[in-house]
Amino acid sequence: MDLLNQIIRQPIDPDYAVAAARGDDSVKGRWMLAALAVIIGAMFAVAALQTTRAAPALQSERTELINRVQDAEREQDQLRGRVTSLAGEIATLRTAALGDDDAASALEMRLEALDPVVGNVPVSGPGVLIVVDDSPSATADTRDRVLDIDLQVLANGLWQADAEAISINGHRLSSLTAIRSAGDAITVDFRSLTRPYRVEAIGDPRTLQARFVESSAGAWWNDLAQNRRMRYEISDVKQLDLAADPGMVLRHAGKATS
């Protein structure tokens, strides 16, 4: 603290006193002083001008970036729509190609059983709706906020409780879905979510909720709700409609050997 003390005690250049005692004052010094004053004034003016000039440029850069992000999101939506329609086309083509002998109908049965579980087709039915959100005391403490791992635990708990299909804020989960955080937001399938998080799960209405609450995920969320005061509401719903996961695409196809 000695340094700070010295700065406060002796804020003025000690040379002023020394030079004053010597008493040197010249015309040349005056001119230097005037020139310096002009330079200082110009410095102030230039810096102020530059800062005010830079502000709108920064703002426009920001809006430009936001526009680009929104454009990209729109394009992504379009592409997803195209994926869905193409997937429908694939399905009809597949049915046509399979024909109608015994082996084909057995295959179709298997497809019909597997498609909803994989997330390939839209499904509807009874299930539970779980709404979770950050603690209302929105402090800077990240532990009071819903993290990606919380949603991961929630989804895994629902799978464990025999949920047939799950979606978070309308994004259907499949075995390929990533729930991660990017910056401040949680992303599902690389799309950021906005709070609150609505997790919908279709399953046996008699057992799904009870089994979820009893699972370790239920205990995890009970703990979060009680100790972190996060919002955690679970309710039965008679009818849920979950869209297909557009991320599920045909990756491998082969000609039927007949």
Added chain:
Amino acid sequence: MIPLLGLLAGIVLGIVLEPSIPQVLQPYLPIAIVAAMDALFGAFRAYLEGTFTDRVFVVSFISNVLISAAIVYVGDQIGVGSQLATAVVVVLGIRIFTNAAAIRRALFHA
């Protein structure tokens, strides 16, 4: 009187002519301005105390600006540029405040 007129003339010149600062020197302009303000307040206090000398002002101003710019430059090279800029602003800011308080006491006796 001369410095005040000079300052005004400089501000007008800066606004009218808009000299462009080289890109390399731009990060050091704000720091140089804080150093200049420190020198100005010190000079004004010395003036009130009757010990002001042109030569000391010129030398203290130039050394202030050069040293603070050099500190920030070295900081930039070793990756702590913004922290060192903060350090310079804090130290010079303390001096500016102390001098401003002394000037206020000398002018208004309060």
